[in-house]
Amino acid sequence: MAVFTPVSLDDLTHWLTKFSLGKPLAIKGISSGIENSNFFLTTETGEFVLTIFEKLTFEQLPFYLGLMRHLAERDVLVPEPIADKRGEILHELHGKPASIVTRLEGASQLSPKPVHCAAVGAMLAKMHLAAQDFPIRQPNLRGFDWWRTTTPTVLPYMPPDAQHLLRAEIHAQEAFAESDTYRALARGPVHADLFRNNVMFDGERLTGFFDFYFAGCDTWLFDVAVTVNDWCIDLDSGALDLPRTRALLDAYHAVRPFTADERNAWQLMLQAGALRFWLSRLYDFYLPREAEMLTPHDPTHFERILRQRIDNPVPELF
Ligand SMILES: Nc1ncnc2c1ncn2[C@@H]1O[C@H](COP(=O)(O)OP(=O)(O)OP(=O)(O)O)[C@@H](O)[C@H]1O
Ligand SMILES: N[C@@H](CCO)C(=O)O
Known part of the structure; x- marks a missing residue:
């Protein structure tokens, strides 16, 4: 196909x-x-x-x-x-x-355990540090500006309760983006799509990250949030799994320590990571591109994750 x-x-x-x-x-x-x-x-x-x-x-x-x-x-x-x-x-x-x-060896680990999450966290921190002096700057093309232009396009298709959630979250993210906490966050080139299917493992040994074609410059914490929202959740409910979340965050922190501003931004950043993929999936679902060959991913998965993050306290960054 x-x-x-x-x-x-x-x-x-x-x-x-x-x-x-x-x-x-x-x-x-x-x-x-x-x-x-x-x-x-x-x-x-x-x-x-x-x-x-x-x-x-x-x-x-x-x-x-x-x-x-x-x-x-x-x-x-x-x-x-x-x-x-x-x-x-x-x-x-x-x-x-x-x-x-x-060609990377191994295969995707679609049922990760804490040991896999720790390997992903450590390599992600190493990647952020190593990318710092990469000279080409390209923004995250699925970042804040894209969320704001895409929201009015998908809103008319959505049921009222989902519309309400999307409007409220965009407002929350607008206020967050204006805050001193947000401005203080470290940034640089990030992967921005580091899901389970974009990492290879040979047993418990991580052999590589791939599919960099959503990469761009954004906050490092956004990358961590996107990664945690996929690697460290129960896929049915969207709830964070504490042992996997702790393993990923602790391994990241050991390589590149999180800051106090990042700790304060964590909850809203997890929401931002969910919002980004909810929006892209809504867009692909309601406005499929011509000749699209595959069934679009389910947007309600990320709506559930977003509601989970808003309704529940999230584990501390460190
Ligand atoms: N460097 C690599 N080493 C080993 N396998 C790879 C490598 N790059 C891609 N693959 C394999 O090819 C498959 C498709 O690659 P990739 O995910 O990059 O495609 P894509 O067209 O960008 O699709 P999508 O964005 O939907 O994931 C991967 O699932 C993986 O199995
Ligand atoms: N990871 C994205 C697909 C684009 O790579 C998603 O699950 O919606």
């Missing part, structure tokens, strides 16, 4: 000579994923992932690919973009932007 632009071994025979990867031996389309065409590529020198970008442009991609290279060079476990013989990491195949990155 998720190969929009087919690629054959024949297509690669000539194209791959601009790299130092040897001859292509096998190529296999990856069925999961809804944004890009992805392939496992085997060459004489190793295993890689070839991506043809179906929506992202030649102008947007240097941020994502450059960030991955920057992180890989600093021992953060992420796929490393492969440069061609001229040193370029952004390529063109079948008239579209394309990349080759190293």
Whole structure:
């Protein structure tokens, strides 16, 4: 389903000579994923992932690919973009932007235990620190401004109680964004979509973060909130699971200590993390893009998470 632009071994025979990867031996389309065409590529020198970008442009991609290279060079476990013989990491195949990155070992851990959450927390903190001096600045394109423009688009489709919740939360986030506490938060490049399906594990060993295509500059705490809202919850109720939450936060804090301002911002940031994905799922649900191939994710999952965060005290950051 998720190969929009087919690629054959024949297509690669000539194209791959601009790299130092040897001859292509096998190529296999990856069925999961809804944004890009992805392939496992085997060459004489190793295993890689070839991506043809179906929506992202030649102008947007240097941020994502450059960030991955920057992180890989600093021992953060992420796929490393492969440069061609001229040193370029952004390529063109079948008239579209394309990349080759190293293939991570392992598989997604969809039923994480505290030990997995601790590994994610520690690597996330390491990633934030390592990305600090990355020179390209691109905003989080699904950040506050996008929430404000998307809200009036989805509101007319929503039932009254959900409308009420969305309006109230946008107001709460507007006030929060104006506060001194918010302004004091540390920021830099963040992943912004670090869900269970975007991390690889080999048993209990984390082998890498991937799918950086929602990354952008935002507060580090927003990234932590997005991650906790997926890794540390009971998926049916949206409630936080204390052992997993503690494991992730403590492991993060041990690498990059949280600040007092972050502690004060934590509750509202968890709400912001839920709001962001509630809105994108509402948008995809009520205004599906033409020729969308997959069933949209359920928006009510994040409505439940948001209500949970508002109604219940959240565990302290540290
Ligand atoms: N570097 C990598 N190493 C190993 N597997 C990878 C790598 N990159 C992608 N994959 C595999 O390809 C699948 C799809 O990748 P990815 O999630 O990046 O796609 P996508 O098109 O951006 O989709 P979506 O945004 O819906 O997740 C992943 O679930 C994973 O199994
Ligand atoms: N993680 C997003 C999908 C986009 O990567 C979601 O669950 O809504």
